[in-house]
Amino acid sequence: MKYLSDYRDGKIARSLVAAIHEAATRRWVLMEVCGGQTHTIVKQGIDELLGRVVELVHGPGCPVCVTPLEQIDRALMLASRREVIFTSFGDMLRVPGSYSDLFRIRAQGGDVRIVYSPLDALEIARRNPGREVVFFAVGFETTAPANAMAVWRARELEVGNFTLLVSHVTVPPAMVAILEAPQNRVQAFLAAGHVCTVTGWTEYEPLAEEHGTPIIVTGFEPVDILEGILMAIRQLEGGRHEVQNQYVRSVKRDGNRPAQDAIAKVFKLVDRSWRGIGPIPEGGLGLREEFADYDAERKFGLQSVAAAESELCRAGDVLRGNLKPFECAAFGRECQPENPLGAPMVSSEGACAAYYRYGLHRKSGGTGG
Amino acid sequence: MCLGIPGRLVARNSVEDLPMGVVDFGGVTRDVCLAYVADEVSVGDYVIVHVGFAISVVDEQQAQRALKLLREMGRADELLLIRDTGDLVDGYQSGEAR
Numbered sequence: 001m002k003y004l005s006d007y008r009d010g011k012i013a014r015s016l017v018a019a020i021h022e023a024a025t026r027r028w029v030l031m032e033v034c035g036g037q038t039h040t041i042v043k044q045g046i047d048e049l050l051g052r053v054v055e056l057v058h059g060p061g062c063p064v065c066v067t068p069l070e071q072i073d074r075a076l077m078l079a080s081r082r083e084v085i086f087t088s089f090g091d092m093l094r095v096p097g098s099y100s101d102l103f104r105i106r107a108q109g110g111d112v113r114i115v116y117s118p119l120d121a122l123e124i125a126r127r128n129p130g131r132e133v134v135f136f137a138v139g140f141e142t143t144a145p146a147n148a149m150a151v152w153r154a155r156e157l158e159v160g161n162f163t164l165l166v167s168h169v170t171v172p173p174a175m176v177a178i179l180e181a182p183q184n185r186v187q188a189f190l191a192a193g194h195v196c197t198v199t200g201w202t203e204y205e206p207l208a209e210e211h212g213t214p215i216i217v218t219g220f221e222p223v224d225i226l227e228g229i230l231m232a233i234r235q236l237e238g239g240r241h242e243v244q245n246q247y248v249r250s251v252k253r254d255g256n257r258p259a260q261d262a263i264a265k266v267f268k269l270v271d272r273s274w275r276g277i278g279p280i281p282e283g284g285l286g287l288r289e290e291f292a293d294y295d296a297e298r299k300f301g302l303q304s305v306a307a308a309e310s311e312l313c314r315a316g317d318v319l320r321g322n323l324k325p326f327e328c329a330a331f332g333r334e335c336q337p338e339n340p341l342g343a344p345m346v347s348s349e350g351a352c353a354a355y356y357r358y359g360l361h362r363k364s365g366g367t368g369g
Numbered sequence: 370m371c372l373g374i375p376g377r378l379v380a381r382n383s384v385e386d387l388p389m390g391v392v393d394f395g396g397v398t399r400d401v402c403l404a405y406v407a408d409e410v411s412v413g414d415y416v417i418v419h420v421g422f423a424i425s426v427v428d429e430q431q432a433q434r435a436l437k438l439l440r441e442m443g444r445a446d447e448l449l450l451i452r453d454t455g456d457l458v459d460g461y462q463s464g465e466a467r
């Protein structure tokens with residue numbers, strides 16, 4: 001219990017931990033699907049604390065990590081073109097492609113700019129009418145409304161030199177893919193609170209029903225996670241499988257309707273390959289036909305590229321929950337945050353980076369669980 | 370990128386018909402698109418902001434807690450990014466855009 005003193009709400013946390021131990025008659029396997037949750041779990045040692053009754057498996061909750069290698073390589077190709085200003089969230093710059101990353105392309109003279117919002121990228125396009133501005137549209141349903149608005153505005157304001165390189169992913173199909181994998185061990189999910197702030201949770205209801213899997217919409221603070229785990233354990237022990245909302249202070253059942261409408265106007269569901277997991281039917285969003293002019297892949301005629309993953313990287317196993325980061329032979333050796341071999345070591349939401357920052361001792365000292 | 374940052378809405382405006390507002394993230398301010406919370410937000414409210422868009426309205430206490438947690442998590446980089454890219458969009462920020 002060495003980490004408990006660090007909790008903000010120590011008392012509540014302690015009673016939740018006690019309640020979880022009381023509720024569990026056996027050890028259950030839970031997966032969290034939000035990189036922020038992974039970060040909190042590893043940092044606070046929640047997995048170790050509950051190791052006797054819960055195994056926490058870290059899911060593909062990091063959009064940076066699941067952006068397919070081919071899309072990174074396309075980004076690198078675009079960013080190398082002289083007429084292009086390539087704009088992106090900062091997280092993507094160090095993600096390794098087959099042969100380079102955006103940082104290196106920038107060092108070699110590529111015009112790569114970090115933006116905070118896709119509207120900033122649109123503004124750059126308006127200020128540089130002689131250049132082509134491409135925005136790397138990655139992320140889950142949380143960033144999709146923002147990227148949808150950027151495209152919508154571009155059309156409204158008749159900005160002709162703005163396009164998106166789209167690599168949006170949608171969470172529920174990935175959860176299905178994990179549950180239906182033959183080696184799956186996950187018995188309940190902690191769903192991502194902020195994704196559900198946008199989408200609500202109606203989409204999760206048939207999923208919980210069909211697969212007999214409890215799904216708890218959970219926040220990312222330590223107490224949120226403990227409460228989410230307790231709700232999941234109580235369902236599992238009681239033989240129930242429902243969608244429950246732990247994160248009531250931000251999530252409503254129907255989510256944010258205006259944001260959903262914006263996504264639906266601009267994007268449609270498409271099959272998308274997730275890095276480390278493979279192709280997922282309807283696992284992502286692509287631009288609707290009406291917005292084809294804003295699709296960088298079309299505008300620049302980008303063909304499919306042959307992409308090669310690092311042979312050492314086991315990110316696929318990590319993202320599917322079959323391998324803990326420290327079980328990867330390259331972890332902390334060939335692969336470190338400054339020189340990542342795989343995407344999960346890049347973003348602070350990635351599981352490998354979280355373990356590198358907070359869980360290094362576990363490699364030598366055992367898991368304590 | 371999926372966590373979002375809570376901040377307090379200190380002013381509302383509209384830029385080329387897009388509902389915008391100024392949000393104070395513990396001392397750093399910048400313009401944020403309010404299109405997705407336009408009907409439920411008022412000046413003084415706390416909002417969760419993802420990549421420049423408010424996606425939900427929250428109460429002050431939880432906003433403060435989340436902000437503290439983000440700092441602990443080393444997500445201060447996002448706050449810095451907000452500050453550093455702020456001038457990039459000055460033109461449309463203040464509503465005097467073209």
Ligand code: SF4
Pocket residue numbers: 312313314315316318325328329330331332335336340341342343344345352
């Ligand atoms: S530690 Fe590095 S090489 Fe190993 S799985 Fe994680 S990202 Fe890949």
